Amino acid sequence: MGCQASKKQRKTSRDNRPSLLDGSTDLQNKKLIAVETKPQERKSKQPKSLDKNKVVELFQAEHQQIYRNKKFQQDYFITEEKVLINGFQGTIFVVEHKVTGLKRIAKIARNVLTSNQIAEYIEYLQQLKKIDHPNIIKLFDFYHDEKHIYLVEEYIDGGDLSQRLKTEMHSQEKIHVAFVFQQVLSAINYLHQQDIIHKNVSLNGVLVAQKSNLLIKLIGLDDLFYIFQDFNTNFSYRAPETFAENYQYSKSADIWSAGIILFELMYGIHPFQDSTRQLTIQNIKRNNINQEIDVNSISDEAFKLISDMINPDHNMRPSAKECLKYKFFKTIRKSSMKITSALLRVKEFESKNELRLILLSLMIEYLMSKEERDKIAQTFYKIDLNNDGKISKTELYQQYFESSGDENLARKEVERIFSQLDVNKNQFIEFNEFLIASCNKTALFSEENLTSFFNKLDRDHSKQISANELKVFFYNTQLSQSDWQRVIQLGEKKEETNNKISYQEFISLLTEND
Structure with a gap:
């Protein structure tokens, strides 16, 4: 990274690669931003001694108001407020189930849906509750009233993926990247088999389940506003065809978004991000990838997978199932294991x-x-x-x-x-x-x-x-x-x-x- 790359500088063995570096851009190298609560912030927001009968008093008036849903209040205590995750338009809390004592995440957003939309949304959430995959965050409960929507999900505390990988990787082969990205693709493959399109695949939507491992969880499927639009709300992860008028979201657009994630994990920089929204969108449409990226810094297998996933022609992109068969993942072939x-x-x-x-x-x-x-x-x-x-x-x-x-x-x-x-x-x-x-x-x-x-x-x-x-x-x-x-x-x-x-x-x- 940080080196100018040209066609003449590429190694002979890589001359036949698809061209990722068409066009030019003066995009500066930018490090990925991690969305993670700092330890001191977590400590300041959690009370030293929690009186569950007076938990509402821990929050401002607006928080007290969203806690008024009787069914939600019957089932859960709010114990801590969290920072926003993946651009969620609402408030996020750590909650404790009153009967089991299990810790979970509650995402509470204002209800701006019509009666017809809320019926559609509830039907969609029922479908999500049936999702059965270890790499997709589990939706346990949901509630709604005239003012708010309440989504209760499994608790995760492993932090931001990009930051974890920076500290976990031990070799330039980036085996850990292949390991975690295989889990991302497995989750997307499962969704596509169920005819569910994620629509909002992005790096901030891939979190680590817990601090002691690299078990990946894909989040964001249940966020309120996602099912009533046909584009990725994080525009820098949108495929070029999604900017066309009257576009209907397809599985291949999820593949593109996942390809951008792999690009960031391998190169440490977003391929199209520019100083303004307009320039970023222009780079995506024209396939103008940052010219300062040294394409020789990753393996041929990784380059091949990235190139195919972010192919400007959406008809030429492989499916998630096909992606999982690429040689890039051979480095993490699962070793035989004794019965646990x-x-x-x-x-x-x-x-x-x-x-x-x-x-x-x-x-x-x-x-x-x-x-x-x-x-x-x-x-x-x-x-x-x-x-x-x-x-x-x-x-x-x-x-x-x-x-x-x-x-x-x-x-x-x-x-x-x-x-x-x-x-x-x-x-x-x-x-x-x-x-x-x-x-x-x-x-x-x-x-x-x-x-x-x-x-x-x-x-x-x-x-x-x-x-x-x-x-x-x-x-x-x-x-x-x-x-x-x-x-x-x-x-x-x-x-x-x-x-x-x-x-x-x-x-x-x-x-x-x-």
């Missing part, structure tokens, strides 16, 4: 019936700690060799065969596991299914957890769970009332059939075989 404690629990898991899986899924969502979720996510990532966000029989077989050395035993074990876990019978184990099997059930099934979870489901405090009470947690399902009755009956003792589950039936159903 998580995999052992997968092996030992036995499912009694569908109701048990439903209850386990809900327990994990509301009670699993962030640390355990992230640890299991890393195991899942290692097994998912093709990075499509799900585990195939072949991928799981490879792990068990490497451990046992017995081909027949490994195949039988995989078939048994899939018969227990593959709930939707799609021939894959998805992340939530893997969480159900591999979580530490000794900790999950503590007396305190079981009691608090039963009380959460028992909305009318009758000391029994009915089909209607359980159904509340599964908005927009295709099950009829009679279907729900049959689901409830799966957990009842035959001699006590009353279309409800008692606490003892609840305990027996969850803890049998554990």
